[in-house]
Amino acid sequence: MIVMNIAVSRQDGVIVFTPDGRLDGHGSGIFDDTIQSAFHDDDSAAVVDMSSVEYLSSAGIRTLLTLAKEVKRRGGIMALAGVQEYPLKVLKMAGFHSVFTIVSTVPEGLLACGKDGIALSLIDELSASSEKHGMVSYQVERAGTGTARLKVRGSLSTLLHARITREDLVESMFSSIRYSIGLGALSPDAESALPLLGEMITLHGAMVWLPTDGNDTPDFLAPVGEDFGIPVYTAFNITLEGPFHEYISFESEDPDGISLEDLYRQLFSRAKEKQKDFKGIIALAIAGITAGMTGSGFARSPLREYSGGLKGTIMDEDAIGDWCSVTQIPHHTGDTLVSFGVGVDTTADLSSYDPVSLHSLAYLHPAHKGTSDQQLHNHGVIFRGVPWDKNAPLEKMIQTLLQEAEVADMRHLLNSTRFRRGKIGVAYISEVTEE
Structure with a gap:
C-alpha cells in the first residue's frame, strides 16, 4: 500500500504543506483532512511543497484548487513550490498551470505570498x-x-x-x-x-x-x-x-x-x-x-x-x-x-x-x-x-x-x-x- 504523508509547518507566518506521495483520489482525501485540521483562523497564505509529489490527478488538482480558493477568501495567495515534471504536465493539460502561482523553491513561495519579513x-x-x-x-x-x-x-x-x-x-x-x-x-x-x-x-x-x-x-x-x-x-x-x-x-x-x-x-x-x-x-x-x-x-x-x-x-x-x-x-x-x-x-x-x-x-x-x-x-x-x-x-x-x-x-x-x-x-x- 502506498502511503501519503503530509508534514505541516509555519515559516514567516505562512503555513507550509509538504505532501510526500501520490496526490490521487486517496492522497487528496488525506490532504483535505490535513488542511482542515491544520488551518488556523489567522492563516491567510499557504505554500505547498510539491518536491516529493511524483503523481497528480484531477482529484489532487481539486484539493489544490479548494485550498487556493480558501486562501483567496482570506485575502492571500497559495504558491506551489518544486513541482515535478509529471505533475506539471498534468497541470498544463488540465489548464491550471496559469491559475496557480508556481515557483521553484519554498523560499520563493514565501516571498510570493508577501509575508517575508513582516513581524x-x-x-x-x-x-x-x-x-x-x-x-x-x-x-x-x-x-x-x-x-x-x-x-x-x-x-x-x-x-x-x-x-x-x-x-x-x-x-x-x-x-x-x-x-x-x-x-x-x-x-x-x-x-x-x-x-x-x-x-x-x-x-x-x-x-x-x-x-x-x-x-x-x-x-x-x-x-x-x-x-x-x-x-x-x-x-x-x-x-x-x-x-x-x-x-x-x-x-x-x-x-x-x-x-x-x-x-x-x-x-x-x-x-x-x-x-x-x-x-x-x-x-x-x-x-x-x-x-x-x-x-x-x-x-x-x-x-x-x-x-x-x-x-x-x-x-x-x-x-x-x-x-x-x-x-x-x-x-x-x-x-x-x-x-x-x-x-x-x-x-x-x-x-x-x-x-x-x-x-x-x-x-x-x-x-x-x-x-x-x-x-x-x-x-x-x-x-x-x-x-x-x-x-x-x-x-x-x-x-x-x-x-x-x-x-x-x-x-x-x-x-x-x-x-x-x-x-x-x-x-x-x-x-x-x-x-
Missing part, C-alpha cells in the same frame, strides 16, 4: 502609537473618554458556597446588556432556569452560556432586531457600564503567545505609567487567536438544594471536582477566542472602591494558587469558521463572529490561557457598585 501584521495602517513589552508588540488607539463602571448583581459568596435559591435570580432583557460575565441561564421561566445555571458571557446583547445539563456543550442566542422580551436569568453578574478608553492591537513574537495573566500584568504596568487616573481595576474585551485555551465550567448548578455536606466553598480543592470540570491542558489552538472580564491589580491603592463590591469581582481558583499581585475573572467563547480579519475593528469583529461563526466552546478562562495575537478594548474602571 507585526495587525492594522499597520492605523496612526496608532506603537509599544513593545518583552516579546509582545502593541498598537494603541485612544477611544472613549467617559466614565466606566462595573455593576455587580448577586452575591459571589452565595455562589461559591452553593447557596443559590429562586430568590437569588434576577431577570434581565437582552437589549440591556452589552458586556457582562456571570452565572446565568436562558429558559422560559425562573423555575426551569434554576437547575441549568452555568458560566455565561454577554457580547453585544448576545448570550453564550454553558448549561449545567450534563452535556458540557455551550448554547447561545444572538437576537437580530427586537428581543421580544426574551429573559436572561442570572444569579451573579458583572456588567460594564461605559466606554472602552483604548483599543489595543497586539502580537507576540513567541509562537506560544502570551498568557492571559501576563497580558493583564503588562496592561497594568503600562496603565500605572500612562494613565494618571488609573485606580487599579480594568475591564477587557479581547478577540484574538488563541495559542491554547484552558478553562473550567460548572458541572452542576451551585444551588442550596444540591450543596449537601459542603463545608467550605465549591472552589476548595477537596470540593471543586464535584462541582466543576477543569481543563488545564491547552486546547483550541489556532481558533478565535473572544473574552470579557475584569482584572484587579492588588498592588495598587484600591481604597477608592467600595470594599464589599470590590471583593465580589473575582475569586481564587485552585489553578491560580500562588498568584498574589492580581485577581482576574474572565469568560471566553471559542468561535470557528470565520477567518481572522486584521483590519476589522474589535466591535465589528465580535458582531461578525456572533452572526456568522460556529460557537465551539465556552468557559471560565484560566489565567494560563494564551493568545498569539488579538485586539483589546480596555476600560479603566472608576467605580464598582452593587445592585
